[in-house]
Amino acid sequence: MMGWVLQCEARPRGQHSAASRLSAKGASALLLASFTLLLVSCGGGGGSSILEQKAQVAGNWQFTLTTTGDSFSASPLQGGFLQQNNGTLSGQIAFFIIPTAGGGSTACNNGTATVAGTLNGQTVNLTAVVATLDPNGNPTTQTITLSNGQLSTDSGGRPVLQGGTYGLTAGYATVQDQLVSCGSAQDGGTWSATLVPPATGSFQGFFHSTATGLSNQDFALSGTLTQGPNMGISSATVTGTLVFQDPVSLLNDYPCLTTASVNGTISGNTVLLQIFGTNGADVGQIGQTPGSGSAPTSAVTLDSAQGGFMLHNSGGSGYTVTTKPCPFTDSGNLCLAFQGTNACNQPITLVPFFLTFLPQLLGSAPTTQTITVSNVSGTAITGLQLQFLETDSQSFYPNGGGDFNGVPHFSEQDNCGAQQGTFNLNAGASCVITVSFSPQESCPWLPQTQSGQGPIAGLPPAQCPVTLSADLEVTIPKGSADGDNSFEVPITGTGMSFLAPSVPEIDFGAEAVGEASPPQTLTFTNQSPNRVSILPPGAACVYSNNNLAPPQDRPAIAGTDGGLKVAAAAVTSASILADPTPNPPTIRYNCDTDLPLPKGSGNPNILISNDGCSGVTLHPSGQPGDSCSLQLTFVPQPGTWGQLSLVSSGLDDFVQLNTAWCGDVNDSPPPNCEIDSGRFPVEIKTNGPSPLRMTPGAGMDFGIITEGITSSPLNITLFNDPADPNAATVNFTNKVVSGSDYLETDNCPPSLPANAGCTITVTFTPKVVGLDPGNITITYSLGTQFGLTQTISMRGSGCTDLSTGACVTQNPEFRRRH
Secondary structure (H helix, E strand, C coil), X not given: CCCCCCCCCCCCCCCCCHHHHHHXXXXXXXXXXXXXXXXXXXXXXXXXXXXXXXXXCCEEEEEEECCCCCCECCCCEEEEEEEEECCEXXXXXXXXECECCCCCCCCCEEEEEEEEEEEECCEEEEEEEEEEECCCCCEEEEEEEEEEEEEEECCCCCEEEEEEEEEECCCEEEECCEEEECCCEEEEEEXXXXXXXXXXXXXXXXXXXXXXXXXXXXXXXXXXXXXXXXXXCCCEEEEEEEECCCCCCCCCCCCCCCEEEXXXXXXXXXXXXXXXXXXXCEEEEECCCCCCCCXXXXXXXXXXXXXXXXXEECCCCCEEECCCCCCCCEEEEEEEEECCCCCCCCCEEEECCCEECCCEECCCCCEEEEEEEEECCCCCEEEEEEEEEECHHHHHCCCCCCCCCCCCCEEEXXXXXXXXXXXXXXXXCEEEEEEEECCCCCCCCCCCCCCCCCCXXXXXXXXXXXXXXXXXXXXXXXXXXXXCCXXXXXXXEEEECCEEECCCEEEECCCCCCCCCCCEEEEEEECCCXXXXXXXXXXXXXXXXCCCCCCCCCCCCCCCCCEEEEEECCCCCCCCCCCCCXXXXXXXXXXXXXXXXXXXXXXXXXXXXXXXXXCCEECCCCCCCCEEEEEXXXXXXXXXXXXXXXXXXXXXXEECEEECCCCCCCCCCCCCCCCCCCCCCEEEEECCCCCEEEECCCEEEEEEEECCCCCCCEEEEEEECCCCXXXXXXXEEEEEEECCCEXXXXXXXXXXXXXXXXXXXXXXXXXXXXXXXXXXXXEEEECCEEEEEEEEXXXXXXXXXXXXXXXXXXXXXXXXXX
16 A cells, blocks of 8 residues: 555544544545545644654655766666555565666666665665676675655655665676676765556546558547556556547547457556457557567656646657557557546547548549547647648559549648648637548559559559548647647548449469360449440550550540440450550550460460450440440460479469540540549459369459358369369368458368369358458379469458448548558
8 A cells, every 4th residue: 555644633642533534544445446646644643744653655666866977877776566564664676777888778787676674754765686796797686775765745745755865886797798887876866756656547548640551640548447456576467448439429430449458567657568459369569668678669657647647658659559450550659647637638639530431433523521620728729730631643643643634532621721831729619621532543554463563562453443542630839648749530432433343353273275264254334324335446455564654644524425435455365455546645555564475376365255345335324234244265375384384373464444535635625535434454363284173263252241241152163174184183282271251161082083073162251341352272282293283262352331321341440551
């Protein structure tokens, strides 16, 4: 327990009323339970305080030893717990000795010191014994003597020990194989200590992210902590809960966690807590042990504040969190306020904490949402800055704007007066920022190539349409509770092309030269209210490998006939239809850089076995005739695999329907042109040579499934083709399923003879929102060849209902960063 101090009225000894005794006992229990630090006791006679007669110093103390400048670069003693038995004191204190010699940056000794001492009236004397080495490198002890500390209270009424002097005998330690001095001081400075309140009670505060991806976002946090008993060792346990909930909307505003538990320690005013998710996994950390090296977070301390206490970091990051919903490690500042203090209240609020626009068609009328900025500081704030960033257009097209018209996806207007650069808000005042969303793109200029050198690196067609993003950032001149004066609201939306493919990828199994795979169907659906005309194939594509975007923006030209014209690509292993007009405009298409026509025959590997799209006009969405289909077949050519080898990789090609220029921009009146109505590359992959055939193909597309719901099963049949040049018994050696949300079963035997088959069955249960791919890698041997593989690709997306009736496949708290 901690020491008590209370000024009491003088009473004769033994004449305290029962009411006063009950009042003192009840008050102390209540104040402890509510995380109040108070010194309270009554007793004695003659008007003398209990501080003089029966002082208590049991508790958790944070020690400060002033440095002499020639021995230490920091206080050798940190914090720890003392116990009291009448006038005898015992306990442990953490120490961390950094001598001035050597630049004062390397600890030569640290650990826990055993403490013993005495309390005589208001005077405290302590001796801390440290394990160390003597000048010859032999084990010995080093003594830190703390003399004549005076027990009193600070300006806030909190117990302190101050006014004493200290001495330190010599000690040595081995640092980098060298025996070095750990310093000594004989009455070289003064010492003091402050009693730290129990880390017990409810709190409210925030995480303020500084990590890339969530930078400057402020996440409301509340919860409780409970400190364990004083065991006379250098630390005590701390357990508790974290709840991420906006106090106004009551919604979770933190993408990495909803709730969590913490478990750790307190020593002096330094707190270290591990963060555990609802599944019990260790997902992060609050604080670090001082001097623990290159940990990603800094120490967090429990310090007094006006009206209470706060747990916060004063430098570096105070927390780190890594969870599956977080595609990166988040880190930043934290401030948790106990006992109702306003020390962790930020001066402004931005509501809502993120904006998500529902998917809408390209070129549709802009939709709007608002963000309210409020001054809740109690005083006027001048010199606020507002910055609105929209970066997706730059990634789609390096010259800025959309591929065709140079128009950004997002824009803002406000009544804050921010157009002049800065604005002011009186106490209690608010202003409104209106954000407009009018998507101009759905997917990148070109599909991601096999080499990984596309316009948006690492983005496969399966991730189209791309989540578009913007950021609203408000910066205050000063006064943030954590020193980070920038606050951000992320904004996301999705643009939908007029035409949408049925699948983003088609996967073929292995085929031998002279064989043709079963055809796979690719359907294009008009999801717009307009007619869409698909032109027949035109000029051959000129192969290019530079992936250059057009040299300048295409002017915005409104269509007048209600229809859009798109050109169907000739489906070869590398082709995108060149512009069909006689005078090429600023838009130029490059060919897919993956695998040009196969060596040898010059014939394509992928054939359109049935073309129901070229020259077709699709009616508006929902009307008969609003879709068309192609059937694609894999027909490997003699030169496809080069030197025929069972370990050859498969093909990776693309087919596209791309918008075409339908006139000259200088025509008067302007021609009937279109925005991007068909920027949706469909990837076509094949497996390398093998006698294993897959029907209907080597891919499973589960579509969009509500998060937590299990899909209907999909099947793929494996058949050992006796007509394959390498026909033999297939001996399965391994099967690996990547993607934890896919469950696979099969009836395949260990060995599959020629002309025999088996079936693989998979179900999909998404646990995340958005694209959630996986694959099955089948390893087998064939005769004397071992380690052969075939792959089955699996695709599905999880979605969630945001109380709008729409199943949304983008996590609203996240957006792609550039």
